[in-house]
Structures are given as C-alpha cells and as structure tokens.
Amino acid sequence: HMPPPVELPNVEFPRRGDGGYRCCRACCAAICDDAKAASRRCLPLPDGTVVHNIAAPLLDRASEQALRVVCLNSRAALAGINPEVTVVPLQQRLGSDNALDLISDYDIIADGTDNFATRFLVNDACYFAGKTLVSAAILRFDAQVYTFKPFEEDADGGHGPCYRCLFPEPPPEGQIPTCAEAGVLGALCGMAGSLQATEVLKELLGIGDSLSGALIVCEGLGTTFRKITIKRDPGCPLCGDDTTITDLSVHKE
Numbered sequence: 001h002m003p004p005p006v007e008l009p010n011v012e013f014p015r016r017g018d019g020g021y022r023c024c025r026a027c028c029a030a031i032c033d034d035a036k037a038a039s040r041r042c043l044p045l046p047d048g049t050v051v052h053n054i055a056a057p058l059l060d061r062a063s064e065q066a067l068r069v070v071c072l073n074s075r076a077a078l079a080g081i082n083p084e085v086t087v088v089p090l091q092q093r094l095g096s097d098n099a100l101d102l103i104s105d106y107d108i109i110a111d112g113t114d115n116f117a118t119r120f121l122v123n124d125a126c127y128f129a130g131k132t133l134v135s136a137a138i139l140r141f142d143a144q145v146y147t148f149k150p151f152e153e154d155a156d157g158g159h160g161p162c163y164r165c166l167f168p169e170p171p172p173e174g175q176i177p178t179c180a181e182a183g184v185l186g187a188l189c190g191m192a193g194s195l196q197a198t199e200v201l202k203e204l205l206g207i208g209d210s211l212s213g214a215l216i217v218c219e220g221l222g223t224t225f226r227k228i229t230i231k232r233d234p235g236c237p238l239c240g241d242d243t244t245i246t247d248l249s250v251h252k253e
C-alpha cells in the first residue's frame with residue numbers, strides 16, 4: 001500500500017545568491033513535483049557575489065553579464081523547468097536598511113551567499129523576523145548545510161542555536177579566502193544545493209527530522225559526511241542570555 005503523495009502548502013521563500021549550489025538548489029526545487037504547489041520564490045540580487053565566480057552552468061553560462069541580467073536569466077531558466085513556480089526577482093541588494101522588509105513576506109529563507117558580512121546579516125534578520133533559515137556554504141572541497149530556528153522552543157523547553165552561536169563574529173578580512181580566491185569543486189556545489197533543497201522542503205512540509213541543532217559537514221576528498229550536534233550558546237550576542245545585538249544597526253557601515 002503506497003502512501004498518498006505529499007503536497008507542498010502554498011508557501012513563499014526567497015533565496016540569496018545565484019551561483020553554484022544555489023543554482024542546483026533552485027533547479028531541484030523547480031524539478032520536484034511537489035514544488036508545483038509552492039506559489040512564489042524570489043531571487044534577490046546577490047549582495048557582493050563576484051560575477052566571474054558565479055559557477056552556474058545550470059542557469060547562466062555567460063559569466064561576465066551584469067548581476068541583474070543573471071537574476072532575470074535565472075528566472076527564465078527556472079520557469080522553463082517548472083512553469084507552475086512563480087519566480088519574483090528582487091532587483092536590489094540586501095542591506096541592513098531593507099533586510100527585514102525583504103524577508104517579511106516569506107515563509108522560509110534559503111541562504112547561499114559567499115561573504116560573511118551578508119551571512120551574518122541574513123542570520124540576524126531571520127532571528128528578529130522569526131524566520132527559519134536554511135543555509136549552505138562551500139569552500140574548495142568541503143561543504144556545510146544547517147538549519148537555524150533559534151526562536152522555536154524545543155522538547156526540553158530550550159531553544160536551538162543561531163549562526164552566531166557557531167561563529168559569534170565575522171572573521172577578520174583576509175583571514176579566510178573567498179570562493180573566488182580558493183575556488184570550489186563544482187560537483188560538490190550540486191551536492192550541497194540538493195541537500196539544502198531537501199531541508200527546505202522538509203521544513204515546509206513539516207516532515208522528517210529538522211536539521212536545527214545540527215550541522216552537516218561534507219568532506220568531498222574523503223567522500224565522508226558528518227552530522228555534528230550544535231547547541232545554543234548562552235553567551236551568544238544575538239540569542240544568548242545577555243544579548244548585545246538588539247537590531248540590525250550593527251551592520252551599518
């Protein structure tokens with residue numbers, strides 16, 4: 001006896017960025033039959049993504065086009081895969097002045113940006129807006145995927161971690177090489193994007209075990225996966241017991 005098919009609720013979610021694993025995630029969501037019920041997805045312009053570093057063969061092969069053109073081309077490509085998914089490109093950069101407004105209309109946030117400043121901004125905005133954040137990151141041969149819901153109470157009466165529980169502050173500039181400097185393995189981007197799309201669908205459908213409170217680490221050269229438990233940090237400046245970040249003004253230059 002086969003269970004009935006599961007249908008996505010009428011949901012809306014934005015994704016940040018348009019390169020590498022972000023494109024694979026978008027295509028996975030568009031190809032998925034259940035995604036036909038997802039009414040709207042938005043494509044904000046990448047926030048500082050280096051144009052020549054956009055590894056997006058699935059969506060855009062002209063690496064030197066303007067970011068706005070990449071965004072519109074992505075919408076056309078996804079519409080070709082699944083015309084029942086409405087893609088709304090938001091042709092503006094994410095900043096501390098518009099982050100809360102941009103994410104307010106969406107049910108879940110998928111982040112794939114390639115710079116720390118925006119990752120911290122997205123995390124903080126999601127926390128203040130009470131939005132689930134599904135994030136993926138990759139550098140060279142390693143990838144990470146995680147889900148953050150620090151505003152939800154768990155079975156023990158506590159709360160899950162946020163991104164700042166792992167990394168309280170962005171690293172000093174130049175300490176960690178960028179994707180453009182160190183490179184990424186394209187095939188691993190597809191794997192990370194597929195995992196991220198899976199976690200987004202799980203959260204939207206309310207099925208399976210949420211990745212909140214855990215971190216998936218994929219080591220491409222060793223073909224190994226690790227699931228690491230992460231806890232809320234009581235000293236976290238955002239969601240800890242004695243917070244020092246109370247709004248997005250910390251991100252203003």
